[in-house]
Amino acid sequence: xxxxxxxxxxxxxxxxxxxxxxxxxxxxxxxxxxxxxxxxxxxxxxxxxxxxxxxxxxxxxxxxxxxxxxxxxxxxxxxxxxxxxxxxxxxxxxxxxxxxxxxxxxxxxxxxxxxxxxxxxxxxxxxxxxxxxxxxxxxxxxxxxxxxxxxxxxxxxxxxxxxxxxxxxxxxxxxxxxxxxxxxxxxxxxxxxxxxxxxxxxxxxxxxxxxxxxxxxxxxxxxxxxxxxxxxxxxxxxxxxxxxxxxxxxxxxxxxxxxxxxxxxxxxxxxxxxxxxxxxxxxxxxxxxxxxxxxxxxxxxxxxxxxxxxx
Amino acid sequence: xxxxxxxxxxxxxxxxxxxxxxxxxxxxxxxxxxxxxxxxxxxxxxxxxxxxxxxxxxxxxxxxxxxxxxxxxxxxxxxxxxxxxxxxxxxxxxxxxxxxxxxxxxxxxxxxxxxxxxxxxxxxxxxxxxxxxxxxxxxxxxxxxxxxxxxxxxxxxxxxxxxxxxxxxxxxx
Numbered sequence: 363x364x365x366x367x368x369x370x371x372x373x374x375x376x377x378x379x380x381x382x383x384x385x386x387x388x389x390x391x392x393x394x395x396x397x398x399x400x401x402x403x404x405x406x407x408x409x410x411x412x413x414x415x416x417x418x419x420x421x422x423x424x425x426x427x428x429x430x431x432x433x434x435x436x437x438x439x440x441x442x443x444x445x446x447x448x449x450x451x452x453x454x455x456x457x458x459x460x461x462x463x464x465x466x467x468x469x470x471x472x473x474x475x476x477x478x479x480x481x482x483x484x485x486x487x488x489x490x491x492x493x494x495x496x497x498x499x500x501x502x503x504x505x506x507x508x509x510x511x512x513x514x515x516x517x518x519x520x521x522x523x524x525x526x527x528x529x530x531x532x533x534x535x536x537x538x539x540x541x542x543x544x545x546x547x548x549x550x551x552x553x554x555x556x557x558x559x560x561x562x563x564x565x566x567x568x569x570x571x572x573x574x575x576x577x578x579x580x581x582x583x584x585x586x587x588x589x590x591x592x593x594x595x596x597x598x599x600x601x602x603x604x605x606x607x608x609x610x611x612x613x614x615x616x617x618x619x620x621x622x623x624x625x626x627x628x629x630x631x632x633x634x635x636x637x638x639x640x641x642x643x644x645x646x647x648x649x650x651x652x653x654x655x656x657x658x659x660x661x662x663x664x665x666x667x668x669x670x671x672x673x
Numbered sequence: 674x675x676x677x678x679x680x681x682x683x684x685x686x687x688x689x690x691x692x693x694x695x696x697x698x699x700x701x702x703x704x705x706x707x708x709x710x711x712x713x714x715x716x717x718x719x720x721x722x723x724x725x726x727x728x729x730x731x732x733x734x735x736x737x738x739x740x741x742x743x744x745x746x747x748x749x750x751x752x753x754x755x756x757x758x759x760x761x762x763x764x765x766x767x768x769x770x771x772x773x774x775x776x777x778x779x780x781x782x783x784x785x786x787x788x789x790x791x792x793x794x795x796x797x798x799x800x801x802x803x804x805x806x807x808x809x810x811x812x813x814x815x816x817x818x819x820x821x822x823x824x825x826x827x828x829x830x831x832x833x834x835x836x837x838x839x840x841x842x843x844x845x846x
Binding site for chain 2 (some may be wrong): 384392406409410413496500530544545621622
């Protein structure tokens, strides 16, 4: 059908079959895309690279308007905010002095124990070009790519905690799958009780707690951190806090406000399992050796078994 | 004769390109709307409203190729599975065209109702495909919010377009 040409019943009938053929073609494309073929990934990376500056150009004014509106809204509560911030500063000063003395003590103890020092993380920070506005996917495009040392699978963080991990990378930009996405599963542990669990996204503002032991008791407000199990993410990154929903179920509220995220940092010196030279065996229990399958009356070497008379 | 055909082709091509750029611009606005507090959970599908109004009201059919390209761009934009939005757009176009041809509604009084039916059907099909691909059921609250906010946005967008149309006619007269 030619664009702009008003359709009638006859042409509509002819275009019906063609329309279904196109839908079928798109369906095949969807399933091919799900297979994560290199060609599809490269195509996505190329297009992302191409449209990244255009997206930024369009997003910038809307973002500014939204920012101004929020600032106008917050002027009403400036006095209360000021009082709250003053008390927060007082509290932070006290905790700061405590932390400084604790840090000194920690360093001395580490020296005594001769423990292995932790590697310093190297990060690359990029500006978020899009916002997570999709219904089916929650991803963010940032302006840091392979030229900055970003690779697929590397964790993305912000000053408040975990944001997600890189799923697609091109020369100038990379796409980050947010922790709230339905395809995101993060191995974590409860910081107070030390119970491990898996935190899964639900395409909503809250995260689901899965595979938590029935013995574990959840406390409202308890924080969760990455456990590092599986070797995909480094341990100790803040994820969020446990909250009780209206239905009485426990969920996790991410510590990072993902809708207002402006800058995202990628940990670039974290060795992923596929990158590491040493073979990573994982944390799965050892599998039992497979029993050899053979024909009845014939042993594994192919010889006939001598059966007893009773059998 | 050949000259006329050539100009007709050029005219349609320029129209297609104009629409493609227009819809691309609209997708950008749609995505960036999520910076506003009210659209944090989901943004309204402005593209669906525009496609519906152009087919139903202005009798203007977007080409399938255009819709597929816009869908693919939208998928790359949002990080969806490639082709998912194209399916949605094609289904949406087919259903809207079907209603336009088979149901006589000269005054466009039931447009909101038809839009609701078409939007819900096309979106449900896409949602089912997405669920089949992920083998997971997503949280329904953002999906319902998305449907709700799109249906609420329809009369607003319709009113804005009508106003533009009215002003244009006023200037012409």
